[in-house]
Amino acid sequence: MHVPVLLNETLDLLITNPAGTYIDGTLGRGGHALEILKRLSPDGRLIGLDRDAEAIMQTAERLKGFGNQVQRIHGNFADMKELCKTIGVTEVDGVLLDLGVSSPQLDVAERGFSFGKDGPLDMRMDQTQGRSVADWVNEEDEETLANVIYRLGEERKSRRIARAIVEARKTGRIERTLELAAIVEKAVGGRRGPTHPATQTFQALRMAVNAELESLETGLEAGLSMLRPGGRMTVITFHSLEDRMVKECFKRHTVKRESLQQGGEKLVYDEPAVRRITGKPVTATKQELADNPRARSAKLRVVEKEMTV
Template sequence: MHQAVLLTETVERLNPRPGGIYIDATVGSAGHAAAIVERMEGQGLFIGMDRDPEALARAGERLAEFGAVVRLVHANFSGMEAVAREAGVTQVDGIMMDLGVSSNQIGTPERGFSFQDDGPLDMRMDPTQPPTAAELVNTLSEFELADCFRTLGEEKRARVAARAIVRERSEVPITTTGRLAAIVEKAVGGRRGRIHPATRVFQALRMRVNGELDALAEGLDAGISLLAPGGRLAVISFHSLEDRMVKHCFARHIGRMVSLAAGGEAWEGTRPKLKAITRKPVMASEAELAENPRARSAKLRVIEAI
C-alpha cells in the first residue's frame, strides 16, 4: 500500500475546513485525501482526480465512508479547470498535487514501471493513453532516446545507453522491463552504490511516456487560476526538474518588490497574485524517513492566492 508522504506537513498547510471546496489532483490511494476529507466534517465538496483508473478505484474504497462530499474523476490534472467546471465549481479553497508514481504502480510488475521485476514495457499511468514505453524504445531515433535520457533522467551515459538500445532492438524488439534493464546495465556499467544502473533511463522513459513535465506546467497554471482569494496550492515533488518547475512557476506569480530610483518601492512587473506559505521547501522529518525511504527526495511547496 502507498504510504502518503509529508502528510501532516501538507494537510496542516492546506488547512481544510467544513464547507470548503478542495481538489486532490493526484488522489492515488487517498492517504492525503482521507485526512483532508476528515477535516471537512461532511460539508463542502472534495474532488479527487487521478489519471490511473486503478488508483481511483482504491481511492473510491477508502473514501466511501465520507459519502456525497467526495467526487472522483478519471482525468489528467492538466484538465483540472474543465473538471472543476463540470462539477459546477469556479473557485476552490485548496488544491494538492503529490507528483510522480505511487508505490502501487511501481510494485505491480504488469504495469511495467519497475526494473526490479520483469514485466511488459508499458509505464503508462493511464493505460488508455498511448504511447507505451515499448513503443518509444522501439521507434525513437538514437538521438531522441539519448536526448530523453539526458534531459529527463540526467543520465551522463545517455548516448551509450541509446546506442545499445538501437543495436539490440534491430535484432529483436525490446518488449520487457527485464530486457531493457539488462541492456542498459550492460551498456552504462555496474551498480553505483545502492542505485541500479537503469534507474535514470527508466525514470526518463516514464516521464516521457506520461508527458509529466508538460502536464505539470499545465496543471500548475490551472490550479493557480482556480484558487479563491486565500485558497492554497500545495505541491509535493520528487525530482529536481519538477521542483525547479514548481519553484519558478510560483516565483513568477509571487513577484518581488524593487527599490525605485525616485525613492520608495514598487512591484517588479505586474502585481503579484500569490504569496509564499513555504519560503523554503519542506522536507521529511528523520522519523518519517526511518519509516518511508521514498520520502527522502520529497519537497513540499505551498502558495496562497491573494
C-alpha cells in the first residue's frame, strides 16, 4: 500500500485558501490528492496530473466522490501550463510535486521498474512514448552508460557496470529486469549489505529514460509561473540531485536585497519573485520513519509567490 509521504506537513504548508485551485502534478495513487480534496471547501478545485496513464485510470474510483471538483489529466507536469490551459485554468493557489515512482509502478513486474521481480526492462512512466530501458542499455555506448549510472545513480562502480553491460549484450539483447540485475550484481562483485547492488543502477536508468531531471527543471518554473500571489509550491524529493535542483531554483527566485555603492539597495531575483517558507527542508518524523521506510530520504521544500515586490 502506498502511504503518502510527509502528508500533514505538505497539506499544512500547501493549502492557504480552501476555496482555491490546486495542482497535484504527481497524482500517483491519489493519496495526497484525496487529502487535499478533503481539506478544500466545495468551491475548491484540484487538477491531478500524471504521466502514467494507469495512475489516471486508477484514481477515478478513489476520487469519484468529489465530482467535478477534481479533474485528472494524463501528461507530464513539465507541460502543466499547456495542460491546464486546455481546461481553462491559467492561475492556481498551489502546486504539489511528489517525485519518484509510485508503489503500483514498483509492484507490477510488467512495468520493469523492479530488480526484484522478473519483467521486461521498460521503466517508462509514460508507456505511450519514449525509449525503454531495454532500448537504452542495448543501444547506448559504454561511456554514456557509465556516465549516466555515475551521475544519476551516484554509483562508484559505474565503469565496471557499463563494461559488463556492453560485454553481455554481445551475446544477445538484454531484455529482462532480472537479467540486468544479475549482470550488475556480478560486475560489482556480489552482494554486500542489505541493499541490492543494482539499486543505484536501476534508479539511474529510470531517471534517464524518463528524463526526470529535465522534467523537474521545466516543471518547477512552470509551477512558479502559474501561482497567484500568496500561492505556494511544495516539492517532495527523494534524490540528492533533485533536492539540489529544487533548492537552487527556489533560491534564484527568492528576493534578495543588495546594497548599492552609491547608497540604497536593489532587489535581486529571477521572475517570478518568491519567499521561502521552509529554510531547511522538512523531513519525516521518527514516527513516520518507523511506519514508512520510503520516507527516509524525503525532503519537502516550499516557497510562496510574493504579493508585491
